[in-house]
Amino acid sequence: MTIDFDRVIDRRNSHSLKWDELESRYSLSCDEALPMWVADMDFRPPEAVNDMLKSAAEHGINGYYGDNNQYVEAICNWMLRRHDFVVDPSWIQWVPGIVAGYSFAIQAFSKPGDGVLVFSPVYHAFGRAVKANERRLIESELVVRDGQYQIDFDSLVSLVDENTRIMLLCSPHNPGGRVWSEQELRKICEFCLERDILIVADEIHHDLVFDGNKHYVTAKLSPEIADKTISFAAASKTFNLAGFMTGAAIISNPDLRKAYKKQLDAAGVGPTRLGPLATAAAYDHGEVWLDKLLPYLKANQELLCEGIERVIPGAKVMRLQSTYLSWVDFSGVDLPMKEIIERVERKAKIACNYGSAFGKGGENYLRFNIACPTSLIHEAIKRLEVEFQDL
Ligand SMILES: Cc1ncc(COP(=O)(O)O)c(C=O)c1O
Incomplete structure (x- = not known):
């Protein structure tokens, strides 16, 4: 090859x-x-992704996708191998892309007018999703120290209020490519726990980390943090599969999972056929x-x-x-x-x-x-x- x-x-x-x-x-x-x-x-x-697509085309029938065992297994194996993160298959929920995924989380866990905290400058779809859902965008501006973005913890307290429901975290961060340290992540997550703020962690860039840096999985930091976290991951950035519009919400807390699933059901969301197949091929062979x-x-x-x-x-x-x-x-x-x-x-x-x-x-x-x-x-x-x- x-x-x-x-x-x-x-x-x-x-x-x-x-x-x-x-x-x-x-x-x-x-x-x-x-x-x-x-x-x-x-x-x-x-190559395994294109081989899979060729064999799907040869078979030629594009009915509804079913039996997602291979897909969820591939995700669980990948998370364990690459991120030392033990994921139970039941925690995984297919989503039609990560932006849609966190938009559903915004809809499920806040109401119009509620605050959503982001660390700006941040991937432009964060602000767009918050505003399109008529939530209040709370921007905590990152500061540049030693040429890298850092969270301005001092100003955070004055930014959030009792109607701040969600922190939308980009980890690693886009733009700027910052890989948050374990200590920073812990501090920001504990800040959220103290205020009952849901942690929505977009970890789509987690595999694209350069030598000498380590990505910490937010939901792995502690059981308490995991309990208050919805994580998003995908093979789309890692393996250049963005057009499949496929990602995974990973939610260990059964109550959060149920409420999130309800939101997806209300929107009639179900998996595409080729997205999970491409994801599994990439994770298994890429x-x-x-x-x-x-x-x-x-x-x-x-x-x-x-x-x-x-x-x-x-x-x-x-x-x-x-x-x-x-x-x-x-x-x-x-x-x-x-x-x-x-x-x-x-x-x-x-x-x-x-x-x-x-x-x-x-x-x-x-x-x-x-x-x-x-x-x-x-x-x-x-x-x-x-x-x-x-x-
Ligand atoms: C942080 C982040 N989240 C989500 C996305 C887009 O994800 P999707 O295409 O699955 O909605 C991007 C794309 O650049 C991104 O940088």
């Missing part, structure tokens, strides 16, 4: 959000733009692939850091401990943000995510997806060098 992340695969005209919506979203042609925005990778998944992917992503990230900081004086790239979403601070660049976006997007034709979409504290940042062949990163740096050479 060859795993070749350098290979450029043409994704144009493949119904790819990242490539085929460059025109409608950025007014950029997919023939010349570099899409470094939405979080999927330009890589094929482990470990070698993942272990090759991680150093590749790390090298891409180092290349981007070095390149951006060299060609754009004043730009500072946060060193990722996790994720493939490079987070670049332009506050030290001697240009207004509007002009920086103009040069990056309109002139260099690089589509990236605006930091302002990630909430408070993101205003001076841009996010670049580095999960692509290294040649694309080289090209991006080359273009940026041209556009910022006057600085």
